[in-house]
Amino acid sequence: MAPPRAEDVLARLQSLSDDQEISILKLSEPIVVAVTQLQDPHQRTSDISTSSLDATTPSSLEADLTHYRELFAKLRFSYVEQVTKEKFIRAIVGDPPLIVTPQENADLEKENLEAKATLKALKTEVAGMVADLESKARELSRKYEKVKVEKVKLGELPGKIRDLENAVAELRATRATGSSPNPELNLPLGKTLDLVESKKRQRAELDRQLEQLQSQVPRKKKELERLQAELQPLETKRQNSMAAAKEAKRRKEAALGGVEDDLEERGRFFRASEATLQQMLDIGG
Template sequence: MRRGNSPAKGSPPSQSLLRRANTALSQLQSLLPSSNPPDEESPITVIRLSAPIISSASAEPPVSRSSDVSNTSLTHPPSGPTPSSLEADLLHYKELFSKLRFSYVEQVTKEKFIRAIVGDPPLIVTPQENAELEDSNKIAKAELKALKSEVAGMVKDLEFRGRELAKQYERVQTETAQLRELPSKMEELEREIARLKEEQQVGEGSRAELNLPLAKTLQLVGGKKRQMQELDRQLEQLRNQAPRKKKEMERLQGEVAGLEQKRTNSMVAAKEAKRRKEDKGGRGGVDELEARGRWYRGSEAVLRGMLDIQG
């Protein structure tokens, strides 16, 4: 059974993955607003969510106020809202609403007091009515406090959900960008796979071991492992013999150094003897070393003759 040569049934996995990526990308693009092209960014911000409220507020008659914050910061932000700027705006509006509530309560109280005085007949409040009003105010304050606590909890919950949604939105934007790049990357990988298959088909003749069946491949791997074990054993033996061979090499190097020294001395003596011979040969004389050598050779011949040594 050869790997990579059997035809695959149906469409290749890469083609199915590519179709799935294109389908997911088209579904994501269909979820985007139709007024914007699919490739443009369309972030969801607080400004976009507050557009219906701002538009409805702008339809009402303008009311003059002494606030130092205008609607232009909401309708046309210079560089987009940030968490710090939104928190600053929220704190500012809370202060404005508290001042507005105080002014409203003060104005309503004055108006009721004046109407009670100038009314005909004038409004007279008894202590019993004041006590009942205080009791009802206590009940209303308790209900208001409970509602404030509930609203604070809802605000915290909305803040948490808003942060979670912002994180999810950023993750979806990142994954959408990656998904848009996925088809081109998959096409590039398919081209690379096709190139590698062509190279494998070209090299099948020179490297037939890559196309062996599984049984023969396992057999070949076992043989290679045995060869590696034999080589490891031989290498271990050579490592054990290395110190002894090193000592023997050092001894032979010492002997070679001594022989080299003797050879150098012999060469110097030979050159000196040759020079003397040439100097005395020109004058017809015999060198002392040559004469001594002749005497040694003659003595050797006499001794061999006396001792009847053949050599």
């Protein structure tokens, strides 16, 4: 059986995420619907609860929770007060009137203490469950955000896989035809790994040489600045010497009548005179 393609897996994951979108608005819909159904349209509601039904946000839900806790505390106090008054009135107006003995009060106090201890234990258990649920909710939120990021990366994978498959196909075709201009591309795996290690060693050596040369740059730069400082007076002296030589040549040419090749002509004349004198001396001898 062939493995599923990446496109099919991505499409299925996308459909699942669309069907099971998680948000604070989605989670609050059952609560909002229940409150709306139970609420009397003629009954006055608080501003907090009305605003929370219009626009549900994490902050509004937290405000609603605080508001309903306060209302429940007030309602519980009113209920206990009303029940107590009712029992007291029935006790004193009954026929015969209800008479409670000290022992009954002690037993009732004992039952109240046990009920309070049980209630406290239940409250502690509920608080622990709430804290555990909040921790798990935050962890699930982090995982959900991570899955969203990974889903985006997964969406980019099919294109990269196709590019790599095309590159592999081109390399295989080139290797099969043997038309690669670089013979190193046709090496087997073992020799290719050896070549890679050799290139890595060469690169490490070049990096070491480059680091040495870079460490010598400041010293060479200072030496260059020193040589330039020493060369500047010599360059000035050379320019002055060239100017003086040109001036001397100009004066000499002016003194000899302005003939440019005067020295060369005089040299030819002296050589001709010398040859003539040598011939005359040879003849006289």
